Amino acid sequence: MARKATTSRRLLMTFLAYAFALMLFFPILWMVITSFKSEADAIALPPKFLFFHWTLANYIDVQARNNYWRFAFNSVTLSFGSTVLGLLVGIPAAYAFAFAPTKNTKQILLWMLSTKMMPAVGVLVPIYLLLLQFHLLDTFTGLIIILFLSNLPIMIWMLYTYFKEIPHEILEASRMDGASRWKEIVYVLSPMAVPGIASTVLLNIILSWNETFWSLNVTNIHAAPLTAFIASYSSPEGLFWAKLSAASTLAVAPIVLLGWFSQRQLVRGLTFGAVK
Amino acid sequence: MATKQTQSAARLLAAPSIGLLLLWMIVPLALTIYDSTLNYTLQGNPVHKFIGWTNYYYFITDPAFLTSIWNTLVLVGSVLVISVVGGTGMALLLDQPIFGQGVARVMAISPFFIMATVAALVWKNLFMQPVFGLFAWIAHLFGVPPIDWFTNDPMIAVIIIVAWQWLPFATLILLTALQSLDLEQKDAAQMDGAPPLSYFWYLVLPHLARPATVVILIETIFLLGIFAEIFVTTGGGPGLATTNLTFLVFRSALRDFDVGGAAAGGIIAVVLANVVSIFLTRLVGKNLEG
Incomplete structure (x- = not known):
């Protein structure tokens, strides 16, 4: 259908595809984000999505302990x-x-x-x-x-x-x-x-x-x-x-x-x- | 082109793999059948008396058996429906002319590569934990009480986790199949002015029938043996709510130390899986001729 696809249709499809793909990917993304949080930030309510103190401490800890x-x-x-x-x-x-x-x-x-x-x-x-x-x-x-x-x-x-x-x-x-x-x-x-x-x-x-x-x-x-x-x-x-x-x-x-x-x-x- | 010499050379080359797989299949299976006829526990008396069908009788008449069969069917059936329907939708969407298709595709299929224990623990804690989990927060936003997944809806929770891993598998296979749909066919359908719906109905769906069957059969083989997701989230409970046949056999063997009973359960699992595998083998076998 490549030829007929108008730009608006294409944009809509792109939006839909990304929305669903992101839904599937989100648990992985959330896991990676959480891995850079302090334990307190990890269970904070409401959840902190991007604005928290990013730290590598967990990676060091996991390896050490x-x-x-x-x-x-x-x-x-x-x-x-x-x-x-x-x-x-x-x-x-x-x-x-x-x-x-x-x-x-x-x-x-x-x-x-x-x-x-x-x-x-x-x-x-x-x-x-x-x-x-x-x-x-x-x-x-x-x-x-x-x-x-x-x-x-x-x-x-x-x-x-x-x-x-x-x-x-x-x-x-x-x-x-x-x-x-x-x-x-x-x-x-x-x-x-x-x-x-x-x-x-x-x-x-x-x-x-x-x-x-x-x-x-x-x-x-x-x-x-x-x-x-x-x-x-x-x-x-x-x-x-x-x-x-x-x-x-x-x-x-x-x-x-x-x-x-x-x-x-x-x-x-x-x-x-x-x-x- | 095969002369006598190359034939015997070929036999020699294939022999190790055939021999090893023969051993791998026959020895454990024979031992399982043998164990299943014995009164054999890892605790208690070391004499293993022959008791015929008794283990089977007890395994099958144990109420846990029917529950586990039911749970197995619910788990396999639900995950199949979710992953095949969702996977078809996702594959069709990704096959559209969209911007940055590669990135969307990589995101959508990634869950398939996540090891089962990680998938289960991330979902169990980060999402489904009833106080701090993301779902609890979302429920809070909407002013509804959060769901205590592993107490009240343990089977649904397990289904969500497993479906999340297998929907991307279906997407990957079906998308690959879609992309092999001949471009010329697509163009021809367009030139003929075929409306999108009939294009989908008469061209795309028939083309997807075979890969979808392959997906269903392969998933069934793996889903019958789901273990890790249950092991790290619910441990088969509460009660027997998430005990499938695999987990029941595991429990009899390594928790109750009932070798004979577990062996009988194992044989039942083998028989069940064989029913599925006959279909899969036929399907793949047909492909060999083409």
């Missing part, structure tokens, strides 16, 4: 650990499915997808007991294995949809030129596969970073990521909204930024390639 960086380090370790494992196992599989499909490939891919649909709570009991038995409760190893396996189907799917789009003709051409399989992979395939792999890494980091069911249930102190750290604020020990907001802002900032930069790729990953 609650060891924020340790939990942040745990989150980074867990999401990167599970992502690296996922790439090591997932890339070869996706490569095989995309470039040497057999008549069973489709069935195998759908079966992989179906494992993702098993509700975590269905296997909570045995996984918990297994971890207990092997002394893996509250360890990086335990949670990394869980995150890796529960995201593996999504990674393979996403890699597969990207690999499938690489034109086979290019491979055939390079093969005719006498390139070995290895050279083919290094010089021809890799450069074309990098964007897809990068998107897969992004999605997997976002999913692992935000995962809550397992991180709340199988970690305690040692390997607890930021999701669990924030959950510890839920105990009603008084109103520490400014500190809660500062901790929350720190916890979500990296992922929200990653999300902004990778919207379109995420759609493909999250819908298993059904929407591009």
